[in-house]
Amino acid sequence: xxxxxxxxxxxxxxxxxxxxxxxxxxxxxxxxxxxxxxxxxxxxxxxxxxxxxxxxxxxxxxxxxxxxxxxxxxxxxxxxxxxxxxxxxxxxxxxxxxxxxxxxxxxxxxxxxxxxxxxxxxxxxxxxxxxxxxxxxxxxxxxxxxxxxxxxxxxxxxxxxxxxxxxxxxxxxxxxxxxxxxxxxxxxxxxxxxxxxxxxxxxxxxxxxxxxxxxxxxxxxxxxxxxxxxxxxxxxxxxxxxxxxxxxxxxxxxxxxxxxxxxxxxxxxxxxxxxxxxxxxxxxxxxxxxxxxxxxxxxxxxxxxxxxxxxxxxxxxxxxxxxxxxxxxxxxxxxxxxxxxxxxxxxxxxxxxxxxxxxxxxxxxxxxxxxxxxxxxxxxxxxxxxxxxxxxxxxxxxxxxxxxxxxx
Ligand code: KDG
Ligand code: MG
Numbered sequence: 001x002x003x004x005x006x007x008x009x010x011x012x013x014x015x016x017x018x019x020x021x022x023x024x025x026x027x028x029x030x031x032x033x034x035x036x037x038x039x040x041x042x043x044x045x046x047x048x049x050x051x052x053x054x055x056x057x058x059x060x061x062x063x064x065x066x067x068x069x070x071x072x073x074x075x076x077x078x079x080x081x082x083x084x085x086x087x088x089x090x091x092x093x094x095x096x097x098x099x100x101x102x103x104x105x106x107x108x109x110x111x112x113x114x115x116x117x118x119x120x121x122x123x124x125x126x127x128x129x130x131x132x133x134x135x136x137x138x139x140x141x142x143x144x145x146x147x148x149x150x151x152x153x154x155x156x157x158x159x160x161x162x163x164x165x166x167x168x169x170x171x172x173x174x175x176x177x178x179x180x181x182x183x184x185x186x187x188x189x190x191x192x193x194x195x196x197x198x199x200x201x202x203x204x205x206x207x208x209x210x211x212x213x214x215x216x217x218x219x220x221x222x223x224x225x226x227x228x229x230x231x232x233x234x235x236x237x238x239x240x241x242x243x244x245x246x247x248x249x250x251x252x253x254x255x256x257x258x259x260x261x262x263x264x265x266x267x268x269x270x271x272x273x274x275x276x277x278x279x280x281x282x283x284x285x286x287x288x289x290x291x292x293x294x295x296x297x298x299x300x301x302x303x304x305x306x307x308x309x310x311x312x313x314x315x316x317x318x319x320x321x322x323x324x325x326x327x328x329x330x331x332x333x334x335x336x337x338x339x340x341x342x343x344x345x346x347x348x349x350x351x352x353x354x355x356x357x358x359x360x361x362x363x364x365x366x367x368x369x370x371x372x373x374x375x376x377x378x379x380x381x382x383x384x385x386x387x388x389x390x391x392x393x394x395x396x397x398x399x400x401x402x403x404x405x406x407x408x
Contacts, residue, residue: 001025003060006052006089008034008044011385013352015173016040016393017324019380020047020088022096024060030095031380032088033293033327036080037175038182038395046085050074055089063093067299083271083296090297091330091376099375105330106370109302109337116367117335119319119346120145120214120239122172124161127151128202135207142365145212145239145343150199154191159218159398159408172347173321175393182394185408188401189220193229200236209237212343217244219269219407220398223255230260239343240265240287240316246407250278257284265289268318271296273304280311287316287342293327294318298334305338314342321347325357329378332361332370344368356384 005023010016018040020032034043051070058066070086071077098105106112121138123146125131131150138146149160157163162172176183196215203213215238221229226244233241240263245252247269256264267289270276279285288308292301305315315338317331328346335344346368349357358379360371371377398408 001060003055003058006047006055008048008052009380009382009385010040010044010390011356011388012391013356013385013388014350015175015321015353016390017353017356018044018088019324019326019385020092021380022055022060022089022092024096028096028099030060030092030099031326031376031378032090032092032095032297033324033330034084034088035293035322035324035327036084037322038393039081040390042081043084043088046081047088051085051089060093060096063090063097063299066090066093067296071296078272078274080269080271080294084294087293087295087297087300090299091292091326094298094330095375102374104370104372104374105298105333105376106336109298109333112336113339114336114341116364116369117332117341117344118145118366119143119344119363119368120147120212122147122149122160122347124149124172125151126161128199131199132202132206135203135211139207139211144210144366145214147214147216147345148199148203149216152188152192152195155186155188157185158187159185160216175322175395177391177393180392182397185396185398186401187220187398187406189225192220193225193232196229197232197236200233200238204236212239213237214239214242216242219243219246221245223252226252227256227259230256230262230264234260234262238262242266242289243268247275250275250284253279253284254282263287265316268294270294273300273307276304276308280308280313283311283313285313287314289316289318291318291323291327292330292334293323298330301334302338305334305340309338309340314340316342317344319345319347321349321353325349325353325359326376326378326380329359329361329370329376332368333376336370352388356381356388
């Protein structure tokens with residue numbers, strides 16, 4: 001059997017998604033997520049203009065060979081656009097292989113290593129009262145781990161804080177449909193560093209020591225600022241501090257490590273195992289944060305996580321709403337199968353999205369399971385998808401209070 005058609009489907013049920021549909025000559029369909037937030041059409045073009053025709057006639061079972069053909073073949077390699085496109089092909093081929101085997105994908109990856117995967121939710125609030133309310137709401141829903149983000153005095157809307165008001169928000173969405181250019185936010189690291197330790201202290205006082213607390217610095221600190229912050233917050237026992245420094249400088253985390261035992265996570269903007277080479281071999285991180293969608297798919301992520309395992313480093317796969325339910329399913333199958341699972345990010349998609357993508361995930365007291373449908377367990381309803389036209393959306397741009405462009 002061979003690949004007969006590779007189609008790209010763009011849909012926007014509240015937010016944009018790019019999905020690859022591969023159909024084999026005997027009619028089996030596989031789905032792959034190719035969504036790159038704010039740059040969706042670049043990946044769609046990469047797939048439909050440069051990849052789709054090269055897939056036709058290939059043996060759908062030769063996943064490793066197809067991966068190498070797409071990675072090494074074009075000469076130009078890596079980068080988020082290329083690696084999201086390769087990821088989509090890879091996921092779709094694994095989906096097909098598992099459907100042909102009549103098994104959920106995790107069985108082909110070695111079978112379940114656990115009963116379910118612990119997930120963390122996004123709790124946020126413009127002030128501590130709103131944040132506390134959100135954390136309580138997630139605890140009531142059964143979550144045992146929450147990422148906490150809150151407003152900082154002197155700053156307006158900032159990364160990670162839902163603009164929708166207090167309470168449990170499933171739909172925090174940073175990409176804004178703001179017309180032809182991104183919206184802008186402002187930032188001051190000094191205000192942030194002065195404010196956040198007190199927030200963690202209050203959370204520990206109000207919620208005790210069992211709750212797993214995570215926090216995302218979103219690449220905004222210099223190495224020495226991050227080192228000081230990681231040291232200051234040690235008493236509050238974070239599960240992890242994520243993306244404390246800009247992602248492209250692997251050696252920045254040496255400084256943070258020298259000064260603190262706060263566990264570190266990084267990698268959502270990475271797209272290759274080579275982005276982690278120093279971080280893993282020098283044990284500068286504790287969790288790998290790549291998205292399956294942005295790091296070359298299941299084939300590449302399995303190798304990356306096996307490499308990390310040798311150094312005692314665990315997974316913390318990226319799972320925001322800009323990862324489609326197909327990409328989320330790929331993450332959940334890997335999470336269930338690998339030995340060095342750490343935690344999985346979970347921002348449930350809105351109802352419109354779940355009408356387009358039918359999932360078989362189950363949530364039980366803080367743990368997700370990908371379900372036992374053959375394949376990834378997610379099917380895209382093409383009629384429903386066609387009802388949601390692509391709408392340009394951008395991630396915000398961030399400026400310091402004096403107007404200097406800063407990392408968002
Ligand atoms: O597209 C960007 C988002 O996925 C990112 O800002 C979310 O940092 C993020 C996270 O940890 O989920
Ligand atoms: Mg993040």
